[in-house]
Amino acid sequence: MKTYDLIIVGAGISGASIAYNLAKKGMTNILVLDKGYFASGATGRCGAGVRQQWATEINCRLAKQSMEFFSHAKETLKYPDDIEFKQEGYLILATTPEEHEQFKKNVILQNTLGIPSKVCNKEEALKIVPHLNPDAFTSATFCQTDGHLNPFKMTEAYYLAAKHLGVEFHFFEEVKEIHVNHQQIEFVKTNKDIYYTHQVVNAAGGYAKEIGDLVGVDIPVYAENHEILVTEPVERMQGPMVMSFSKNIYCQQVPHGAFIMGRSNPFAERNHDIGSTWQFLDEMSKTLVHIMPKVGELRVIRQWGGSYNMSPDRQPILSDTKALEGFYMACGFSGHGFMFAPMTGLLMSELILNEKPSMDMSSLHIDRFKENKTTAYEKSVV
Amino acid sequence: MKNEKDIIICRCEDVTLEQIREKIKEGYTNFEDLKRLLRVGMGPCQGNTCGHLIQRELATYLGIPIEKVKTHKSRPLSMGVPLKAIAEDQNENI
Numbered sequence: 001m002k003t004y005d006l007i008i009v010g011a012g013i014s015g016a017s018i019a020y021n022l023a024k025k026g027m028t029n030i031l032v033l034d035k036g037y038f039a040s041g042a043t044g045r046c047g048a049g050v051r052q053q054w055a056t057e058i059n060c061r062l063a064k065q066s067m068e069f070f071s072h073a074k075e076t077l078k079y080p081d082d083i084e085f086k087q088e089g090y091l092i093l094a095t096t097p098e099e100h101e102q103f104k105k106n107v108i109l110q111n112t113l114g115i116p117s118k119v120c121n122k123e124e125a126l127k128i129v130p131h132l133n134p135d136a137f138t139s140a141t142f143c144q145t146d147g148h149l150n151p152f153k154m155t156e157a158y159y160l161a162a163k164h165l166g167v168e169f170h171f172f173e174e175v176k177e178i179h180v181n182h183q184q185i186e187f188v189k190t191n192k193d194i195y196y197t198h199q200v201v202n203a204a205g206g207y208a209k210e211i212g213d214l215v216g217v218d219i220p221v222y223a224e225n226h227e228i229l230v231t232e233p234v235e236r237m238q239g240p241m242v243m244s245f246s247k248n249i250y251c252q253q254v255p256h257g258a259f260i261m262g263r264s265n266p267f268a269e270r271n272h273d274i275g276s277t278w279q280f281l282d283e284m285s286k287t288l289v290h291i292m293p294k295v296g297e298l299r300v301i302r303q304w305g306g307s308y309n310m311s312p313d314r315q316p317i318l319s320d321t322k323a324l325e326g327f328y329m330a331c332g333f334s335g336h337g338f339m340f341a342p343m344t345g346l347l348m349s350e351l352i353l354n355e356k357p358s359m360d361m362s363s364l365h366i367d368r369f370k371e372n373k374t375t376a377y378e379k380s381v382v
Numbered sequence: 383m384k385n386e387k388d389i390i391i392c393r394c395e396d397v398t399l400e401q402i403r404e405k406i407k408e409g410y411t412n413f414e415d416l417k418r419l420l421r422v423g424m425g426p427c428q429g430n431t432c433g434h435l436i437q438r439e440l441a442t443y444l445g446i447p448i449e450k451v452k453t454h455k456s457r458p459l460s461m462g463v464p465l466k467a468i469a470e471d472q473n474e475n476i
Contacts, residue, residue, distance in 0.1 A: 037414045044418055152418040231465075232426060256421075276458050285465040296466035301426055302457045 004168075005029040006199040006352065007188050009175050009211050012043035013151065014330050014337050015203035016158035017345030019167045020077070025349055028166035031195055033188070035174035035207075039155050042205040043338055045274070045306025047228060047262050049241045049252055050339040051090045051146040052115045055106050056376040058363050059315055059336075060113045062343045065359070069342035070149055078164075079157035083150055084255045088239035090146035091120075091128055092380075093137035093291070095246045102379065103141045110143070117143035129242055131294040137244065146241065148254055151338055158341070175204075178214045185215070185326045199326040201348065206272060206307030208331030217323050220369050221332040222270040223307040226262060227280040231298040233257025242292065243382060249287045250382050251295065259295055261288060264308075264382055274305040308335040312369055314378035316340060318347050319366040328352060329366060334381060391439075392432040394425020402436060406443050413437065413454040423454050 005027055008015045011034035019032050034040070050070060052063040069076070074083050094100040103119065110117045118141065125140040126132055163169060170192075177189040178200055187196045202211040202219075212219035234257055241252035251261035263284055281303060289296040311317055311332030319329045328351065330344050337344070347364075350357045362368075363375070386400035397420050405416055413429075413436055416422050422436060423429030433453060441448040 037412055038410065039418050040414065156419060230424075281458075281468060285468040289466050289469040293466070296469065297464060299426075299464055300459055300468075302424070302428060303459070304457055 001194070001196055003196040004031045005197070006201065007195060007197045008032045008201040008203055010034060010041065010203035010205055010207075011159070011169055011171065012039065012041045012203065012205050012337070013155045013158060013341040014043075014205070014333070014344045015201070016155055016162055017341040018201055018203060018330060018348045020158045020162040020165070021345035021349035022352060023162050023165035023167050025353060027353065030167045031197075032162070032167060032169045033173050033175055033190060034169070034171050037171055038159070039152050042306050042309065043151050043155050045228070045304060046151050046335075046338045047250055047252070047260055048148055048151055048254060048338075049090065049146075049250060050149050051143065051241070053090055053092055053106065053110060053117050053141060053143050053146060053380065054378060055102070055109070055380045056315060056378045057109060057113065058376070059378055060110055060115060061359055062316070062340045064113060064115050066340050066342040067145060070154075073154065073157060073342070077157040077161040079153070079160065081153055081156070083153045083157055085147065085149050086255055087145045087147040089128070089142055089144045090241045090243055091125060092141045093125070093132075093242065093244040093247065094139045094141070095137050095244060097138075099246055100139050103139070106380070107141055115143060116145060117141055128240060129238060129292075131237070131292050132242070133291055133293060136247070136291045142240070148241070148252060149339075154338075154341075158345075175211065175214070178211075180215055180324065183324065185324070199328070199352065201328045201330060201352070203330045205331070205337065206309050208309050208329065212329070215324055215327055217321055217327060219317065219329060219331065219366065221309050221311050221317070223272050224268045224270060224310055225273045225275065225305045226264050226268070226308050226335065227276060227284075227303060227305045228260060228262035229281065229284060229303040230301050231259040232301055234298060238295070244291065245380060245382060247287055247291060248382060249284070249291060251288060251292065258301070259298060262382065263287060272307060274307060276303045276305055309337070310334050313376060314381050315376070316344070316364055317366050318344060318351070318361060318364040320351060321366055334378070336381075391435050392420070392422040392425065394427050394431070395421040397422050397432070399439075402439055406439065411440060411444060412452060413440070417454055428456065429454050
């Protein structure tokens with residue numbers, strides 16, 4: 001029988017980062033299980049943006065420290081390929097007086113935490129992205145150190161580094177049962193085998209709720225389809241990600257030359273659908289052409305969908321639980337697990353190894369929901 | 383084959399036979415993995431040119447019949463359509 005110190009469910013960037021951080025500290029007898037192919041879940045379907053402009057303090061802190069890691073990730077993880085990290089900023093458009101007021105507050109918070117964002121008037125914003133429709137927004141905020149990162153390459157960097165340290169990864173292997181006896185995890189049963197362990201990390205992205213259900217831990221998260229499209233690659237014409245919460249759009253030209261853009265569907269059902277719809281294409285194109293008519297010249301190449309794992313306050317759950325010792329959760333990222341992955345890995349490794357956490361994690365604990373202790377709600381989500 | 387690096391398998395993204403064989407040897411033995419790491423099938427033709435060539439490479443490497451190698455997921459749109467053509471076709475306001 002195979003025995004592991006710890007099993008991670010989900011080999012997306014969160015699982016890979018947790019595995020790497022633990023292995024680096026000496027816990028190498030780890031198995032990472034994934035039911036699909038490499039980066040088949042939310043990580044490989046995400047919008048490839050990395051930003052620090054958030055409305056809640058904890059999200060700002062997670063994002064800022066993650067960004068610092070990304071800036072030297074290639075060297076730290078000794079990745080032979082290019083992770084396509086670029087810091088050409090996020091320009092977030094305000095389109096209503098309420099948004100303008102909220103963004104001013106956000107920038108004050110971000111600046112307090114060392115995030116170099118600023119409020120821009122219309123003229124300043126048009127200097128940063130000249131092809132914006134001046135009638136589509138009133139003001140904006142900009143942070144130069146936000147930007148882009150290739151999700152496949154960044155995940156592979158963590159994956160290879162973890163593997164190099166001795167971590168095992170099994171793809172196409174689905175967790176079917178987590179056996180608990182007398183309040184202790186005994187083994188994990190998959191569609192292929194049984195593995196003995198007393199510790200399990202739930203990093204299952206869109207399927208985090210189902211993994212919680214396997215051990216009777218009720219995690220208040222759900223999966224929701226968010227659609228996205230990519231255009232043909234063209235000469236460089238836009239540095240920053242352009243984003244608007246009120247217009248429901250994010251749109252960035254990636255280093256490869258293509259534009260990636262997405263929006264959320266306010267009527268999306270809570271399920272595991274990751275399909276593509278005509279309605280998305282219809283609404284996306286109209287919003288895009290309204291905000292950046294010039295980008296409307298480009299041809300669409302492909303569209304796809306992916307699961308956001310939504311938490312009630314749109315902030316992650318990085319947590320253990322009194323309900324079951326040895327069961328850990330890294331889920332509920334609400335669409336932003338990719339960009340928080342370095343801190344997810346670091347904080348989860350500290351929690352699992354009983355080390356002093358690098359930052360106060362109390363507001364990320366799952367108990368915040370049942371004790372009604374949630375104090376902040378993240379509004380800056382598309 | 384000596385000229386693997388001169389043989390372009392994915393014309394949209396300029397991916398050579400050598401690159402594909404290297405990645406397969408690293409353990410990425412399905413089309414979806416190769417697509418994500420090499421961009422094969424991500425260009426305008428959406429894998430219509432390279433799809434069956436890569437399928438054959440995988441079949442040879444894995445020693446299985448080609449029909450057992452899963453083809454990649456086809457996604458809309460299969461033809462390039464300018465966004466404004468879609469937007470202008472509608473009469474509603476945003």
